[in-house]
Amino acid sequence: MLxxxxxxxxxxxxxxxxxxxxxxxxxxxxxxxxxxxxxxxxKLLSTFFHFHPLAIEDCLHFLQRPKLEYYQGYSFFVMHAxxxxxxxxxEVDLFxxxxxxxxxxxxxxxxxxxxxxxxxxxRDYSAVSPIEVGHKIMDKIVDTYFPIVQNIEDHLLDIExxxxxxxxHSLIQQTFDVRGDLLKVxxxxxxxxxxxxxILESKRFMISEHKKAYFHDIYDHLIKLSEMIDSNRxxxxxxxxxxxxxxxxxxxxIMKTLTVITTIFMPLTFIAGIYGMxxxxxxxxxxxxxxxxxxxxxxxxxLSMYFWFRKKGWFDQE
Numbered sequence: 001m002l003x004x005x006x007x008x009x010x011x012x013x014x015x016x017x018x019x020x021x022x023x024x025x026x027x028x029x030x031x032x033x034x035x036x037x038x039x040x041x042x043k044l045l046s047t048f049f050h051f052h053p054l055a056i057e058d059c060l061h062f063l064q065r066p067k068l069e070y071y072q073g074y075s076f077f078v079m080h081a082x083x084x085x086x087x088x089x090x091e092v093d094l095f096x097x098x099x100x101x102x103x104x105x106x107x108x109x110x111x112x113x114x115x116x117x118x119x120x121x122x123r124d125y126s127a128v129s130p131i132e133v134g135h136k137i138m139d140k141i142v143d144t145y146f147p148i149v150q151n152i153e154d155h156l157l158d159i160e161x162x163x164x165x166x167x168x169h170s171l172i173q174q175t176f177d178v179r180g181d182l183l184k185v186x187x188x189x190x191x192x193x194x195x196x197x198x199i200l201e202s203k204r205f206m207i208s209e210h211k212k213a214y215f216h217d218i219y220d221h222l223i224k225l226s227e228m229i230d231s232n233r234x235x236x237x238x239x240x241x242x243x244x245x246x247x248x249x250x251x252x253x254i255m256k257t258l259t260v261i262t263t264i265f266m267p268l269t270f271i272a273g274i275y276g277m278x279x280x281x282x283x284x285x286x287x288x289x290x291x292x293x294x295x296x297x298x299x300x301x302x303l304s305m306y307f308w309f310r311k312k313g314w315f316d317q318e
Contacts (some may be wrong), residue, residue: 001021001034001035001036001039001041001045002015002032002033002034002035002037002041002115003032003033003035004016004017004019004022004030004031004032004033005030005031005119005120005194006021006022006027006029006030006031007027007028007029007030007125007128008028009026009027009028010027011028011124011125011126012125013120013125014027014120016160019032019044019048022100027099029098029099029100029101029129030099030100030156031101031102031103031119031130031133032098032100032101032103033102033103033112033116034100034102034103034104034105035105035112036105036106036107036108036213037104037106037185038240042060045059045102048250048288049095049102051071051074051076051095052071052076054069054074055069055071055093057078057094058078058093059093059104062192063102064078064081064091064093064197066078066080066188066191066192066193066194067191068195068198068199068202068205069197069206070205072098073097073098074095074100075095075096075097075204075205076093076094077093077094077095077096077134077195078091078092078093078140078249079092079093079104079137079138079141079192079195080092080191080192081109081111081141081144082144082145082148082185082188084144084147084148087148087184087185088180088184089184089187089188090104090105090107090109091106091128092104092109092111092137092245093105094134094137095171096130096131096134097130098121098122098130099130100130101130101134103131103137108200110144111137111140111141111144111258112137113138113257114140114213115133115137115140116135116180118136119133119136125234131211133209133213135211135215137285138215138218139217139218141192142192142218142221142222142225143221145185145189145221145222145225146221146225148185149185149189149225149228149229149232150228152181152185152232153177153228156175156178156232156235156236159171159174159175159178159239160239165166167277170240171239172240172243174283175236175239175240175241175243176236176240178232178236179233179236179240182229182232182233182236185229186229186233189222189225189226189229190226190229191221192222193219193222193225196215196218196219196222197219199215200212200215200216200219216317224235226296232291248268258315260309260314262310263301263305263309264302264305264306266296267301267305268301268302271294271297271298272298275294290317
């Protein structure tokens with residue numbers, strides 16, 4: 001589907017004119033939005049707009065990394081919108097020239113719909129240009145990142161607050177899930193940050209100082225999002241390390257307890273082993289109360305070793 005908006009030199013807006021009419025000398029600039037285009041509409045990228053084959057290939061094949069490329073007469077942008085549920089990236093491609101902007105995407109995107117509706121309601125088009133439309137699209141895309149990252153952060157804070165009283169295994173599994181979600185959004189937000197920095201520092205994509213301030217605002221938002229992601233990743237690492245340390249601490253206490261018990265029973269086992277040997281001539285075997293004497297000695301030895309270890313602090317749960 002194609003959505004077309006054209007602005008004449010008299011600052012009048014034309015909605016859904018024909019593609020051929022965009023070549024009229026009275027058209028100051030236009031915006032063509034390709035939304036889930038069919039084969040015939042895709043052909044317009046080369047037959048009517050004459051975009052570079054490599055740029056068209058980037059639009060049609062695979063998910064490209066956010067980037068900026070320069071071609072004769074226009075700049076080509078690849079950006080990522082994020083699905084709020086699956087956190088999967090959705091590619092948005094922009095071709096921005098002096099008197100046109102062409103957006104291309106296969107998915108329905110509320111960011112594009114919102115921008116389209118916004119420029120339909122503008123009353124004065126004298127100050128509107130393709131660069132301003134491009135800025136609005138980028139701004140809308142970046143604004144949708146914040147609820148996604150904040151939801152992840154809230155989930156992580158809930159995990160941290162419930163860590164002491166919750167099921168440790170379940171919470172650590174949730175932590176790894178959150179870490180995976182952060183990795184997904186990081187793959188889109190960090191390249192978008194680099195893209196915005198390149199736009200600001202570009203000498204070929206000319207932006208006035210007045211408009212550059214608006215792009216700088218988007219860059220500041222991406223910096224903040226990057227810091228939030230890094231902070232949350234560090235928090236997941238802390239929770240994971242805390243879980244590992246706690247398990248190691250519990251295991252050390254278990255091993256210490258087993259070691260003490262084993263140490264106490266070693267001499268008792270030694271005594272039982274001696275008197276379990278089947279030699280005919282063992283003097284103690286003829287003692288009338290020998291059995292009870294040996295049991296008493298073993299009990300006394302075991303208790304004395306227990307109290308000695310306790311005095312040494314081996315049973316303390318630090």
